[in-house]
Amino acid sequence: MRVDERIFKAYDIRGTYPDQLNEEIAYLIGGAIVNVIRGRLIAVGRDVRVSSPALERALIRGMTDAGADVVIMGVIPTDAMYFAVGKYEFDGGVMVTASHNPPEYNGFKISRAQAIPLSGDEGLPEIKRIVMSGKFRAAKTPGTVHSKEILEDYINHCLSFINIDELLPFKIAIDATNGVAGIVLERLLQYLPFKVIKLFFEPDGRFPNHLPDPMDEKNREALRQAVLKNKCDFGVIFDGDADRMFMVDEHGEFIGGDMIVAMVARKMLSIEPGATIVHNLICSKVVDEIIEKYGGKAVRSRVGHAFLKPLMRQHNAIFGGEHSGHYFFRDHWYADSGMIAFLVATDVLSQEEKKPSELIAEMDHYFRSGEINTRVSDRWRTIECVAKKVEELTGQKADRLDGITFDFGEWWFNIRPSNTEPLLRLNVEATSKELMEEKRDWILGIIEECK
Incomplete structure (x- = not known):
């Protein structure tokens, strides 16, 4: 059997069904997960995709053959899986989902105990190695399968x-x-x-x-x-x-997701004054300003939950957020939840007794480019070239937390590489639309010179 190694992404396993991801591969993935996280009791849930039941059955068969006892959660949100792993103290959890991708896609989001995610830096490479070998370590005695209702x-x-x-x-x-x-x-x-x-x-x-x-x-x-x-x-x-x-x-x-991060941050800081809040560096300056205004401590993170969640644990942060619509809560095992964010946002709007547009207008005085992708032949060579040119032209050194960031006060920009494609992602924010457009075009011109 041939496995397309491209299904192994930065934060999960994902591909098209049935050509990249099918029942045979799901079976191998199930066994590999058990071998890697060494868990005895593992929860499994799925989304509503047409291929999810078949992939779930094959995944569970691989898990039990590797010796795990599996608890089936049924159709649930991904954040309910994180809740279940933390609440019921499972050794791990797997969600059968391809999140926001088109219907022909499917995949697996995998976490250890305490809803700690596996990623391309930890856990997923080991699973990939086992799957690519075509064989996992089977148990002498297969595991069992049970069901559990968790939605209430x-x-x-x-x-x-x-x-x-x-x-x-x-x-x-x-x-x-x-x-x-x-x-x-x-x-x-x-x-x-x-x-x-x-x-x-x-x-x-x-x-x-x-x-x-x-x-x-x-x-x-x-x-x-x-x-x-x-x-x-x-x-x-x-x-x-x-x-x-x-x-x-x-x-x-x-x-935008970063405005919701700012809204939720207000609420969380009213619950725990002085708390730490983590946000990725693509979020608007509004987020830092709101955290400071309401007495919190802001910590910047690289883009991606695999980087943000460990920082939250390190700083005991009450909340974390990304511009992409992921909102993480310490009391949700540091995991993200769209449903909790929805509820907290409605709470904020209720307390403020203002229309959303009014609340956002009070916070947001910036103009953003949105994420602009440029295809390049060599991502890091191009980034280094842009960094050198901007440093020479401005006399300012690049912040290299994630790609390169330059902050000039009235405007800033970040360029970072895609994890999966030969693309550079540019974000620009400024205090006026004219300044944002001017600087956006200037940086895009430098990228063109360097690519």
């Missing part, structure tokens, strides 16, 4: 982050993307005072209405229209496995 415990856990009695009766449009979010929301919303306009709550792994990627503007169009048509206070959209959440304001305008 998970919902109560999510609700513990807010005071329900303080919520205002908002009118909200919610797009569940035909993913797993709808399953949870049908049960969660009965505890909340909101009037909800429901979009695509029916689980359908073909994602017939739009792809489950909220970062793509066209996938938010139905939500925007629903907010405007129904005169909603705001709108909310989840990705396919519901670990990410984004919002639109009362005008249907997109609220």
